Amino acid sequence: MDPGAFVSGPVALRDAALFTDLYEITMAASYVREGMTGAATFSLFVRRLPLGRSFLVAAGLEDVLAFLREFRFSAAALDYLRSLGCFDPPFLAYLRDVRFTGDVRAVPEGTVVFAEEPLLEVTAPIAEAQLVETAVLNLCHFQTVVASKAVRSVLAARGRPVVEFGLRRAPGLDAGMKAARCAFLAGATTSSNVLAGLTYGIPPTGTMAHSYVSAFPHEIESFRAFGRRFGSGTILLIDTYDTIAGARRAAEVAAEMAARGERLAGVRLDSGDIPALSKEVRRIFDTAGLRDVKIFVSGGLDEDQIDRLLEQGAPIDAFGVGTRMDVSADAPYLDMAYKLVKYAGRHVLKTSEGKTTWTGEKQVYRFRGPGHRFAYDLVALHDEPVADAAAEPLLRPVMRSGRVLEPPPPLAAVRERCATQVAALPEEVRRLKGAAAYPVRFSDRLGALQRAVEEDVRRNA
Amino acid sequence: MDPGAFVSGPVALRDAALFTDLYEITMAASYVREGMTGAATFSLFVRRLPLGRSFLVAAGLEDVLAFLREFRFSAAALDYLRSLGCFDPPFLAYLRDVRFTGDVRAVPEGTVVFAEEPLLEVTAPIAEAQLVETAVLNLCHFQTVVASKAVRSVLAARGRPVVEFGLRRAPGLDAGMKAARCAFLAGATTSSNVLAGLTYGIPPTGTMAHSYVSAFPHEIESFRAFGRRFGSGTILLIDTYDTIAGARRAAEVAAEMAARGERLAGVRLDSGDIPALSKEVRRIFDTAGLRDVKIFVSGGLDEDQIDRLLEQGAPIDAFGVGTRMDVSADAPYLDMAYKLVKYAGRHVLKTSEGKTTWTGEKQVYRFRGPGHRFAYDLVALHDEPVADAAAEPLLRPVMRSGRVLEPPPPLAAVRERCATQVAALPEEVRRLKGAAAYPVRFSDRLGALQRAVEEDVRRNA
Numbered sequence: 036m037d038p039g040a041f042v043s044g045p046v047a048l049r050d051a052a053l054f055t056d057l058y059e060i061t062m063a064a065s066y067v068r069e070g071m072t073g074a075a076t077f078s079l080f081v082r083r084l085p086l087g088r089s090f091l092v093a094a095g096l097e098d099v100l101a102f103l104r105e106f107r108f109s110a111a112a113l114d115y116l117r118s119l120g121c122f123d124p125p126f127l128a129y130l131r132d133v134r135f136t137g138d139v140r141a142v143p144e145g146t147v148v149f150a151e152e153p154l155l156e157v158t159a160p161i162a163e164a165q166l167v168e169t170a171v172l173n174l175c176h177f178q179t180v181v182a183s184k185a186v187r188s189v190l191a192a193r194g195r196p197v198v199e200f201g202l203r204r205a206p207g208l209d210a211g212m213k214a215a216r217c218a219f220l221a222g223a224t225t226s227s228n229v230l231a232g233l234t235y236g237i238p239p240t241g242t243m244a245h246s247y248v249s250a251f252p253h254e255i256e257s258f259r260a261f262g263r264r265f266g267s268g269t270i271l272l273i274d275t276y277d278t279i280a281g282a283r284r285a286a287e288v289a290a291e292m293a294a295r296g297e298r299l300a301g302v303r304l305d306s307g308d309i310p311a312l313s314k315e316v317r318r319i320f321d322t323a324g325l326r327d328v329k330i331f332v333s334g335g336l337d338e339d340q341i342d343r344l345l346e347q348g349a350p351i352d353a354f355g356v357g358t359r360m361d362v363s364a365d366a367p368y369l370d371m372a373y374k375l376v377k378y379a380g381r382h383v384l385k386t387s388e389g390k391t392t393w394t395g396e397k398q399v400y401r402f403r404g405p406g407h408r409f410a411y412d413l414v415a416l417h418d419e420p421v422a423d424a425a426a427e428p429l430l431r432p433v434m435r436s437g438r439v440l441e442p443p444p445p446l447a448a449v450r451e452r453c454a455t456q457v458a459a460l461p462e463e464v465r466r467l468k469g470a471a472a473y474p475v476r477f478s479d480r481l482g483a484l485q486r487a488v489e490e491d492v493r494r495n496a
Numbered sequence: 497m498d499p500g501a502f503v504s505g506p507v508a509l510r511d512a513a514l515f516t517d518l519y520e521i522t523m524a525a526s527y528v529r530e531g532m533t534g535a536a537t538f539s540l541f542v543r544r545l546p547l548g549r550s551f552l553v554a555a556g557l558e559d560v561l562a563f564l565r566e567f568r569f570s571a572a573a574l575d576y577l578r579s580l581g582c583f584d585p586p587f588l589a590y591l592r593d594v595r596f597t598g599d600v601r602a603v604p605e606g607t608v609v610f611a612e613e614p615l616l617e618v619t620a621p622i623a624e625a626q627l628v629e630t631a632v633l634n635l636c637h638f639q640t641v642v643a644s645k646a647v648r649s650v651l652a653a654r655g656r657p658v659v660e661f662g663l664r665r666a667p668g669l670d671a672g673m674k675a676a677r678c679a680f681l682a683g684a685t686t687s688s689n690v691l692a693g694l695t696y697g698i699p700p701t702g703t704m705a706h707s708y709v710s711a712f713p714h715e716i717e718s719f720r721a722f723g724r725r726f727g728s729g730t731i732l733l734i735d736t737y738d739t740i741a742g743a744r745r746a747a748e749v750a751a752e753m754a755a756r757g758e759r760l761a762g763v764r765l766d767s768g769d770i771p772a773l774s775k776e777v778r779r780i781f782d783t784a785g786l787r788d789v790k791i792f793v794s795g796g797l798d799e800d801q802i803d804r805l806l807e808q809g810a811p812i813d814a815f816g817v818g819t820r821m822d823v824s825a826d827a828p829y830l831d832m833a834y835k836l837v838k839y840a841g842r843h844v845l846k847t848s849e850g851k852t853t854w855t856g857e858k859q860v861y862r863f864r865g866p867g868h869r870f871a872y873d874l875v876a877l878h879d880e881p882v883a884d885a886a887a888e889p890l891l892r893p894v895m896r897s898g899r900v901l902e903p904p905p906p907l908a909a910v911r912e913r914c915a916t917q918v919a920a921l922p923e924e925v926r927r928l929k930g931a932a933a934y935p936v937r938f939s940d941r942l943g944a945l946q947r948a949v950e951e952d953v954r955r956n957a
Contacts, residue, residue, distance in 0.1 A: 054672065056663055056688035058702030065725040071711065115694045121729060161711055168705075172664035173672055180667070202517055203633035204829050206641070207671035211515065211634055227517035233576045241519030244629075246836035249844040250532065250622055254957045264526040268582065275846045276957045307849035358829045367828040368665050368819045375707035383710040385736045388768035496715045496737040 052108045053115065055169040060116065063162040064126045073379030074137075075161035076396045077168070078153045079175060080374075085366030089470035090460065092186050092453055093146045093154045094217050095178035096433065097443040099139075102170050104439055106135040135163050139434035140417075142399070143444070145182075145220060145453035146429060147460060149475050152399045152414060153430060154179070161378060168373050176371045177210060181217035184363035186457060187338035187467055188356045189222035193345060196353040198240055200227035200333070201361030214361040220450050222457075223356075235446055242270040242303045242331065242355075249275060258288040262299070266292070270301040270331060273316070278307055282316040286323045301329035301352065309334075310347040317350040329353060337364060338467055382488045394488045395481060400426035409459050415478035513569045514576065516630040521577065524623040525587045534840025535598075536622035537857045538629065539614045540636060541835075546827030550931035551921060553647050553914055554607045554615045555678050556639035557894065558904040560600075563631050565900055567596040596624050600895035601878075603860070604905070606643075606681060606914035607890060608921060610936050613860045613875060614891060615640070622839060629834050637832045638671060642678035645824035647918060648799035648928055649817045650683035654806060657814040659701055661688035661794070662822030675822040681911050683918075684817075696907055703731040703764045703792065703816075710736060719749040723760070727753070731762040731792060734777070739768055743777040747784045762790035762813065770795075771808040778811040790814060798825065799928055843949045855949045856942060861887035870920050876939035 066072075081091060108116075108130045116122050116130065137159020148154055154175060157164050188197050199218035205211035215231035225240040226232070232239035243261055251257035254276060262269045271288070273281030282302065289299035302320075304312055313330050320328045332344065333355030341354055358364070374392045375383055384394040396417040403425070404410030415421060417430070433440055444452075463471040477485075527533075542552060569577075569591045577583050577591065598620020609615055615636060618625050649658050660679035666672035676692030686701040687693070693700035704722055712718035715737060723730045732749070734742030743763065750760035763781075765773055774791050781789045793805065794816030802815055819825070835853045836844055845855040857878040864886070865871030876882060878891070894901055905913075924932040938946075 050691055050694060053691040053694055054663070054669065055690055056661060056702055057690050057693075057700040058688065058704055058708075060690065061702055061722075061726060062704055062708045065708070065721050066711070068725050069721050075707075075711065077707065112694070116690075119693075119700070121726065165705075165707060168707075169664045173666060173669065176665050177667045177671075200517060202515070203630045203834075204637050204832065205634060206638045206667035206823070206828070207669075207674055208515065208634060209670040210638075210668035213668055227519065229516050229518050229521065229577075230511055230514040232518075232580075233511060233514055233573070239518040239580070241517055241522055243519055243523055244626075245846045245848065246536075246538065246626060246629075247519075247523045247526070249836050249846055250527070250536065250839045252842070252956070260526050260530050261522075264529050265522065265582065274848045276953055277847070278849075280957075305848065306851050362667070362823075362828040364828055367667070367823040367825055371665065373664075375710050378711045381713070385706045385710055386738070387706065387735045387766065388739075390767050492737055495713070496741075 050109050050112050051102065051170070052106055052166070053112045054173070055166065059166050059168055061121070063166050064122055066162040066165070067126050067129050072160050074158055075164045075375055076156055076158045076377040077164050077373050078376045078397060079155040079157075079171065080153045080372065081148075081150055082370040082372060082390070084150050085369065088183065088366060089464050090183070090473060091148050091179055091369070092182035092221055093142050093148050093179055094144050094182040094220060095175035096141050096144045096155065098174040098178070099155070099171050100434055100439050100443070102174060103135040103139065103167060103434060104437070106167060108133065133163060133166070134437060135159065135167060136437040137163055137434070138432065138436065140430040141433045142429045143431065143449070143452060145449040145456065147409075147456040148429070149412060149473050151393065151475060152412060153397050156396060156430065158396070172371060172373050176369060178213050178217050179371070180363045180367070180369055181214050181361065182221045182453070184366070185218040185221035185223055185360050186453065188336070188341055188354065188360055190457070190465065191338040191341035191345070191467060192354050195351065196224040197222070198225050198227065198353065198355045199223045199357070199360060200241070200355050201357035202228045204358040205361040210361065216446065218360060220446060221453055222450065243272045245272065245275045248272060254281060255284040255288065258284055259291070262288055262292050262297070266297045267300060269299055270303055271299065272303045272305065274304055274306045278304060278312045279315055279319070282319045286319055286325060289325050289328060290323065299325065299328050301331050303331040303333060303355070305334040309344055310349040313349040313351055331355060333357070335359060342467060382484060384485070384488055384492065386489060386492055393477070393481065393485060395484055397430070397481070399429040401429055402426050403459070407459060408461055409473070411474035411476060413476050413478055414481060416481050416484065419478055419480050511570050511573050512563065512631070513567055513627070514573045515634070516627065520627050520629055522582070524627050525583055527623040527626070528587050528590050532623075533621050535619055536625045536836055537617055537619045537838040538625050538834050539837045539854075539858060540616040540618075540632065541614045541833065542611055543831040543833060543851070545611050546830065549644065549827060550925050551644070551934060552609050552640055552830070553643035553682055553917075554603050554609050554640055555605050555643040555681060556636035557602050557605045557616065559635040559639070560616070560632050561895055561900050561904070563635060564596040564600065564628060564895060565898070567628060569594065594624060594627070595898060596620065596628060597898040598624055598895070599893065599897065601891040602894045603890045604892065604910070604913060606910040606917060608870075608917040609890070610873060610934050612854065612936060613873060614858050617857060617891065619857070633832060633834050637830060639674050639678050640832070641824045641828070641830055642675050642822065643682045643914070645827070646679040646682035646684055646821050647914065649797070649802055649815065649821055651918070651926065652799040652802035652806070652928060653815050656812065657685040658683070659686050659688065659814065659816045660684045660818070660821060661702070661816050662818035663689045665819040666822040671822065677907065679821060681907065682914055683911065704733045706733065706736045709733060715742060716745040716749065719745055720752070723749055723753050723758070727758045728761060730760055731764055732760065733764045733766065735765055735767045739765060739773045740776055740780070743780045747780055747786060750781075750786050750789060751784065760786065760789050762792050764792040764794060764816070766795040770805055771810040774810040774812055792816060794818070796820065803928060843945060845946070845949055845953065847950060847953055854938070854942065854946060856945050858891070858942070860890040862890055863887050864920070868920060869922055870934070872935035872937060874937050874939055875942060877942050877945065880939060880941050
């Protein structure tokens with residue numbers, strides 16, 4: 036077995052072009068045979084927002100550009116395709132030489148977007164644009180799912196730190212890494228994921244597990260041992276047996292630590308009636324003069340539970356959010372699509388029942404209102420003059436003729452952009468429950484073009 | 497940027513030991529400092545089945561063993577940990593040399609399992625067993641999630657082929673690969689994922705996309721072009737504009753193909769009122785004497801919709817299932833945990849409210865009834881004599897002293913095991929809706945040990 040097979044795993048760079056659906060390759064084979072080399076524009080967007088969601092946070096662009104830049108079929112990939120017996124030598128020769136030579140316009144990572152707004156448009160010879168579809172979607176989709184979910188816990192926590200620690204139940208290895216990145220991007224303060232620390236520079240943090248406590252004959256011995264080793268960085272998990280008894284023992288250990296000039300940083304609660312327990316635990320520490328011992332809470336949390344705990348006045352200083360964030364439990368996927376809108380100068384669309392798409396290369400203009408708040412978006416044709424010069428065009432050129440135009444922004448800058456964007460949302464759109472729909476308008480020219488193409492399809496397709 | 501950064505990506509083998517939560521390393525640091533080198537047994541199990549589910553299909557073991565065998569901290573990993581400033585030189589020296597030297601007992605991949613049954617037990621020096629927790633869980637969790645979801649579409653399809661094609665919206669790169677593997681393992685016939693073809697030997701299949709159809713000025717030209725290129729392998733997507741008009745055009749092209757000795761393989765419907773449309777499309781082809789043109793259906797399917805379509809008598813020959821399978825939309829995570837059950841000869845457990853765990857190293861015995869059907873399982877202590885010699889012990893030794901005992905079974909064998917296991921389930925447990933709970937019993941000796949340890953904890957912890 037390949038020694039890299041565990042984690043770098045089956046998806047090694049050398050064969051990345053095979054990270055695709057077979058039909059992308061069969062369609063490309065037909066385009067090549069038909070001599071269809073014209074430019075195609077594909078638009079990547081989310082058709083509908085999940086129930087209960089009012090906005091998304093775009094993510095994944097950095098990986099998309101890295102993929103497109105390196106896109107090529109390895110010798111092993113070509114051998115495998117040849118072995119399938121359905122591709123002829125001229126097409127295999129085409130695949131051997133093909134690179135992504137197209138243009139990409141995209142919204143920056145960390146941008147707030149809404150349904151039917153393109154996150155990204157690819158313009159390239161149609162076979163190239165088709166061959167990269169699957170990977171482009173995969174890379175944008177999951178990261179947008181997680182960033183859009185994570186920002187909600189950050190909002191619910193009202194300024195309190197949120198720690199991402201879902202690695203163990205993240206959906207796969209890559210997801211575990213991307214979840215740490217996207218949670219941080221969306222405002223989480225740290226992650227438990229150590230490799231994400233090395234890879235992305237996200238500060239790794241952690242407490243202790245129940246296994247640690249139960250490995251000692253008595254709970255208090257585990258607390259003492261951890262304190263001995265980690266001093267003032269210590270956070271003790273106090274719910275392994277009985278939370279209140281655990282809190283009293285933690286207070287005892289905190290006093291012992293104080294006697295040697297150390298300070299217990301905090302305790303973690305992971306089960307039980309958290310509002311009641313957190314108040315009682317707070318009282319125990321305050322009574323012992325340990326007002327600066329923080330209470331950290333975890334255990335199946337997401338934005339709804341964080342919100343409810345704070346509504347109930349639970350004296351919680353920080354939250355650990357894991358599985359439900361990393362799988363986006365309430366909305367584990369988005370209705371994200373990559374649709375052809377123009378081929379060889381001809382505008383196209385599909386009119387499948389319930390899935391009609393907008394035609395045309397687009398631009399999204401964001402208009403601001405009082406207090407510089409977002410007021411509404413206008414989806415227009417990409418080359419359409421827009422009256423208000425103050426409207427911000429969200430899609431920017433990021434790749435031209437296969438070349439990345441500038442290095443990706445640092446993750447800290449993406450995180451800052453996300454925070455600024457979310458802060459600029461109208462309060463009624465940003466709220467976690469019963470949020471208002473943000474106004475997304477479509478330009479008259481786009482509307483007219485859409486009707487003309489629909490009519491043309493009805494008559495001629 | 498590392499040229500491997502797109503896909504082999506951040507999770508390269510050299511740093512795989514850092515694919516962990518920070519607390520695993522801090523706890524290990526404390527164990528090392530305290531001289532706690534005793535053997536620990538951790539048990540990996542699912543606490544509760546998701547709502548509406550009656551059984552799980554275990555998957556992920558092959559990757560777990562590959563991870564454990566290769567487990568080590570690279571120089572880069574050690575440098576990074578040193579840079580965090582919280583680990584001392586003796587512990588960093590420990591990490592430099594540490595390997596996984598423990599034993600693993602596990603149920604084979606493809607085994608049907610239930611709540612509270614260990615899928616896997618790890619026995620190793622406690623720091624080693626702790627350091628591998630996160631990766632072991634990540635590798636087992638997602639694959640068990642997908643295999644357990646995918647088998648339901650296979651059951652709903654009642655023998656009709658199920659094609660996995662969720663790669664584009666699978667939660668990340670690794671998930672896209674694992675989803676193809678686990679769907680196949682659970683009985684899907686093929687996958688659209690070409691790299692899964694190369695990696696796992698799963699036959700890749702595909703049809704065409706709406707973009708292909710709309711790239712041509714007229715739908716029928718797209719059908720002709722695809723037929724020209726792929727002959728009798730052709731499946732035409734007929735819902736880009738109007739499904740019934742598309743079916744008539746497909747029948748016309750099928751007749752043209754027949755005239756040159758080729759046979760249209762099938763058509764795909766991806767939207768609209770599928771029961772009504774599929775019947776009308778079937779009638780169109782049958783009337784044209786094209787009875788062997790297959791109808792392939794896709795579009796947001798899962799087991800519930802497949803079941804409903806077939807209940808309504810829709811004449812569908814094969815199903816394409818994507819996103820909802822790959823993210824396990826109704827149950828995107830399992831309440832899977834890795835819990836310490838024994839340390840240095842002492843039985844342990846936690847009694848956290850609502851999360852009490854069973855103590856002790858275990859074995860799961862499966863008893864069969866009439867027709868060799870599964871009758872009930874008995875969870876017992878691992879060394880407990882069980883009266884019925886015919887009861888199958890599910891956990892088998894797979895690693896001893898860090899050495900894998902035998903090569904992993906071929907994927908085809910795992911798939912066969914899964915099919916045999918599912919077929920042996922009582923019908924009332926296997927059914928998709930309103931399934932009965934399978935009887936899982938706990939041995940008297942396990943129960944007595946549990947009560948004794950709980951009592952001990954109450955008195956002494």
